[in-house]
Each structure stands twice: as C-alpha cells, then as structure tokens.
Amino acid sequence: CRDIRGQQQHVPMILTPQSNSFEVARAYTTLAQRQSHTGPKKKFKQRKKRGPPQAKNWPNSVKQALNGDKPEAWKKAIATEMDKLTDRGVFLHDQTASDILAHGITTKVVPLGLYLTEKYDENGDLEREKARAAIKGHSGNMQKGIHYFETYAATPQPETARILVCLALRNNWKRRAWDVELAYAWADLPVNERLALSYTKGCERTHPETGEPLYIILLKNLYGDPAAGRRWSIHRDGKLLSEFNTDKDQTEVWTCIRTIMDPCLFYITLRIQGHEAVYHMLTSIHTDDLDAIGSNDLILDKFHSKANDIWTLKRANPGFMLGIEKIPEYDSDNNLISITLKMTAFVRGAVDAFKEHMPAKASTAPYPPKDTLTKDTVVPEPEIKEYLDKGYPRLIGMLLWAVRHGFDECKYGMAILCSVASKPGKHAWRNAMYMLSWIDVNVNRGIRFNKNGNRDIISFTDASEKALLLKGLAMAGYAIMWMDGPLITSSYRLKHVGLSSEHNEYMAITAAANKLVWLIQLLQEICVDHQLPIELYGDNVQANRLCSENIITPGNQYIAQYYHFNKEKVAEGLMIIIWVDTTLNIADIYTKPLTRAQCEALMPDLLGYGEGITALREKIRLMNTTFKLPK
Numbered sequence: 001c002r003d004i005r006g007q008q009q010h011v012p013m014i015l016t017p018q019s020n021s022f023e024v025a026r027a028y029t030t031l032a033q034r035q036s037h038t039g040p041k042k043k044f045k046q047r048k049k050r051g052p053p054q055a056k057n058w059p060n061s062v063k064q065a066l067n068g069d070k071p072e073a074w075k076k077a078i079a080t081e082m083d084k085l086t087d088r089g090v091f092l093h094d095q096t097a098s099d100i101l102a103h104g105i106t107t108k109v110v111p112l113g114l115y116l117t118e119k120y121d122e123n124g125d126l127e128r129e130k131a132r133a134a135i136k137g138h139s140g141n142m143q144k145g146i147h148y149f150e151t152y153a154a155t156p157q158p159e160t161a162r163i164l165v166c167l168a169l170r171n172n173w174k175r176r177a178w179d180v181e182l183a184y185a186w187a188d189l190p191v192n193e194r195l196a197l198s199y200t201k202g203c204e205r206t207h208p209e210t211g212e213p214l215y216i217i218l219l220k221n222l223y224g225d226p227a228a229g230r231r232w233s234i235h236r237d238g239k240l241l242s243e244f245n246t247d248k249d250q251t252e253v254w255t256c257i258r259t260i261m262d263p264c265l266f267y268i269t270l271r272i273q274g275h276e277a278v279y280h281m282l283t284s285i286h287t288d289d290l291d292a293i294g295s296n297d298l299i300l301d302k303f304h305s306k307a308n309d310i311w312t313l314k315r316a317n318p319g320f321m322l323g324i325e326k327i328p329e330y331d332s333d334n335n336l337i338s339i340t341l342k343m344t345a346f347v348r349g350a351v352d353a354f355k356e357h358m359p360a361k362a363s364t365a366p367y368p369p370k371d372t373l374t375k376d377t378v379v380p381e382p383e384i385k386e387y388l389d390k391g392y393p394r395l396i397g398m399l400l401w402a403v404r405h406g407f408d409e410c411k412y413g414m415a416i417l418c419s420v421a422s423k424p425g426k427h428a429w430r431n432a433m434y435m436l437s438w439i440d441v442n443v444n445r446g447i448r449f450n451k452n453g454n455r456d457i458i459s460f461t462d463a464s465e466k467a468l469l470l471k472g473l474a475m476a477g478y479a480i481m482w483m484d485g486p487l488i489t490s491s492y493r494l495k496h497v498g499l500s501s502e503h504n505e506y507m508a509i510t511a512a513a514n515k516l517v518w519l520i521q522l523l524q525e526i527c528v529d530h531q532l533p534i535e536l537y538g539d540n541v542q543a544n545r546l547c548s549e550n551i552i553t554p555g556n557q558y559i560a561q562y563y564h565f566n567k568e569k570v571a572e573g574l575m576i577i578i579w580v581d582t583t584l585n586i587a588d589i590y591t592k593p594l595t596r597a598q599c600e601a602l603m604p605d606l607l608g609y610g611e612g613i614t615a616l617r618e619k620i621r622l623m624n625t626t627f628k629l630p631k
Helices: 004-009 022-035 053-057 062-066 071-087 097-102 160-171 228-243 297-308 344-353 381-390 392-406 408-419 426-441 501-525 541-548 561-572 586-590 596-607 613-623
Strands: 091-095 110-120 126-135 174-180 195-198 215-218 252-258 265-272 278-286 289-294 313-315 324-330 336-342 447-450 458-463 475-482 485-493 534-538 575-579
Touching (some): 062 110, 071 126, 097 215, 160 447, 160 485, 174 297, 228 297, 265 297, 278 297, 289 297, 336 392, 344 426, 381 392, 392 408, 392 426, 408 586, 485 501, 501 541, 541 561, 561 575
Parallel strands (some): 110 195, 458 534
Antiparallel strands (some): 091 215, 324 336, 458 475, 475 485
C-alpha cells in the first residue's frame, strides 16, 4: 500500500496507526492482522462427495488410490480412461509452452483432474472401479467470455420417465436402455475455445531433454468444462435429427422429432419398404443415458445399429437407471402387466450413511402426524450450525432423490424439510430422520403402474384451509393418475394469501390445470390418444362451481385474474371439475401431515396397490349427488 499523497510527492509512505489517511490506517490494520499469529488458524472443512453413500470410501487422489488396498484396479481404470480419450482424438499429449502458443492458445493453463469412483448394480454390489478425466473448470480456473460462452443444456422433465412407463404398459411396448460411451468427447471443440491442460498430480510429465513441464492440448469436448454439456447436447440432438430423418424414396424411411414440451424426448418412426406397419419408438435422453420404448424389437434393434454408427452405444439395463429400479412383471404370454418403481439399493445406502441417528421406533406415517414445523420456526444460530455440520443438507439431498422417484406420499414432508434447509434445527432433524425411517420400512414397496389401470388420465387437487406461514400462505397439492399409478404429483406452498377455503382451493386448481396443459401438449406431440375433458376432482363445491359459472360475489371478487385460467380451460373442454368427498381425495396427503389411519386409507390408491383408480372413480360417482359424472 502507498499513501496517495506520498505517491504524488514520490515520498515513501510511513505506515503507522496514527496516520490520518483512511487508506493507510486500513492498510496498517490489515498488515497488523496478517502479521499477528495469536489467533487459531481457520480450519477448512473437506467438501463432502456427491454420489451414493459409498462415496465416502472413494480415493481423493491418484496418490491415495495407488497407495490403497487395490492399486492395480485403479491403475487399470485410469489407463483405460486416458487411452480412450487419446484414441478418440480428445488429447494432444506432451506439448511444451511454445507448442501451446503455436496453436494460438493464449489463455492460462487449466488443471486436468482424475476422479475415481466405483460403479454399483441395482443390488448395491460393486461392478467395477471407474476413473473419469475432467477439467477442473471452476470459476477460479475458467471464466465465461474467455474460456467458454453459453452453458445452457436442457435436461429431461422429471415426469417423462413415468410417461414412458405408462405408455409401455398401455401399448405393451418393448423397453430398452443404452449408454453413450464417453459422450461429451464426441462433440467438437471450436478452435477458439481450445485449452491447454496440465497433467493431474501423480501423472505429471516433463521434457526428456530440457526438463520443462509438458501439457495437453484439448482438441475436443471434455467433462468439467462449463460448456461441455451444451456442446454435447447440441451435437447429440443435431445427429439424431439429421440421421433419423431420411428421404422418402429409401428402403427404410426414418422420421424423428424433438418435442417442444420436453426437449430431451424424441419421437421416432420407421417405415420399411414391403411392411404395412409403421413402427414407433420414444427415447428420453438424460445426458448420455437413453431410456427407450418401442412398438417392437425391430425398430429398437435398427435404432441401436444406426446410432452405434454415430457413437459407441452400450446396451444397458432398462430396469435400472440413475439409481431407479423399474421392475417389470409379465404374464405367461410375455405381455407386460405391471411395472414397479423402487430405489432399494439407494435407500439402503442412505440408511447406512445415517444409521447411528436412526430412531429406535419405526415410523408409522410418511411424516410426523400433526407436526408444526414451518419456515417460520425460530432456531438459534448455534443449533443451526450444529445440524448443518451433522449432515442435514446431505440427508435432505438423499431424501429428495428417493421421494422424487419412489415415495410420492412423502412430498408434503419433503416440501417442509426443504423450506428449512438453510436453518435446520433439532425439530427438522428429527422429522427428517422420521421420514428416512419410513422410507426404510417401505423400501421394498415402491410405486406400481398396472396394465389394467385407468387408461384415461384423472387428476385430484386439494389445498389446506389453514395458513402454514405467518404471512398467510397455505399448502396445496395435486396428483395426476394414469395406469393406476401416480404419473405426476406435487406438494407446494401457494403463491398468494387465501382469504377463504374456496380461494385456496381455486388457486390449487390453477396449478393442476397448468400441469395438465403441459401433459396434454406433450401427448399430442408424440401422437398419443387421450380423452378430453380430463376429470379433475376437488373437494370444495364453491371453488369447483367458480371454474364453470360466472359467479362474482363479495366473497370471490378479489381473486387475481391469473387464477381465472381455470375458466378458460374448462370452457375449452380441456378439463371438467368434479366434486369428491375429502375422505376419497388422494391429493389430501399433499396438504397437511395426516394421521396413520388417514394415510392408510389414501396411499393404496395413490401408489398403485389399491382396488384401482377406476374403482375409486366409481366410489366417487356413488357419493356424488350434485354432479352427473361422464360415463
């Protein structure tokens, strides 16, 4: 630091606490603090690894792996990864600093990392050791506008996987799954975005004559680059749309569309000369994992062959993707009769990770009945720090993944636990462990979709009449059912204060209508027949009537115009609002913490283990004396 007056007069600055210059006084204080060693040094916590619970045992570095209990296995994994990338033309090895400049690369060298993991099967058993080479592309090493530009890449809608399950059952279609080997590395890297990489620690190289360090020039796309996902998705989608849209005069005529409602879902058809039938398939792509269903094995085999000419496709297990088990059941004629979604291995790993905190008594409901935890709950700062350090964020992350894919009945509790994620306390921790116990108790149950279930889509909606927060917002939720299973479910906090139960219920209907519009538009894109109007069941008579009648009274004239979207969709014939008794409204489980008895009454129909949605609909018909249900 130098005093501004001293700089102007070219006089050396004298640094003392008595200086009248603010800059000098601040500099002196900072210097004194840095020179003082009286206080304890700050301890930095090691970042917890993402992934399954076994991730805590994975090596943190190449050195640790080679000094561990299975060095040969890790050596093989590392060599396999590096050789694949080199053969693919991703790496140009052994480049000096002058070579880098000769290639026109003027940005600073970025470190290359080797990340060592283990891959497990659906039973949680170890399959193999795996090494992944990735750029350390955090903001300290790479900056937008210098090393890369746009980064957005679409990901599949969470409901799409269940839509494929329902269509496979509805049409008795075949199921397949593939994995694109080293997917990101198939995409080209623009010349102006090429990088110089330093070898990872433990694998450094030097020039044999000069001893100067050697580097890698990155010629193609690679994991870790903030823009890598975008480059791969553009390359992947472009190849699918070009290679699977062929001229009509060919022996095999392919057509392929990328849906607007889910940019990661592709609808593909095949016409073969001499065949009367048109073959259909759908594939949802999560980065490099392809989840597909097809009208028969022929189109799936031909797709595999054709796509394998573009990339290297590995056949995967359609019954286990991203930690989610999709267990099919077949009849004696090899026809699909049900598919059950489970997360057995993941749940067992999560329970094992927190086994020392598990409650002694098994949970009897998805969430503690009549619990009062909210975002408004006051928690002292020391208590917040205690439970953050104890692992609350990791626990919530594990619960969230399990609830999204196999435990829909827990979504109310999940919404509450997530709302306090930044300030957890003993109350939140206890409730989270209660939910983990519930998931552990029901680990082998899953959610079930049935071939003989409701072929017409049916929706249920509900809202709490009591405000959850001090600001007056209440909870609401909906369940969209198809093939006797929960196709789409949600529990959420309303965006506006409701002045009555009618007001809350009317706002909840809007959220369900929004999702139904998305669903119908997606089904239309992939040429799936569906009924209209869709039956939407709500348990508030006045809110239901307001959707179809122009009733404006002092009791509802304050409702925001946005929510009259309901009227528009009813008038268009997209949905019809029907009254349901609260005891039969399966969306009630998403609005409040229900008792064990209430949960046991609603969950069988919600999760696909009851008499079926068609039978539930008939019960509603018998109880409904104010509205004639469509047959």
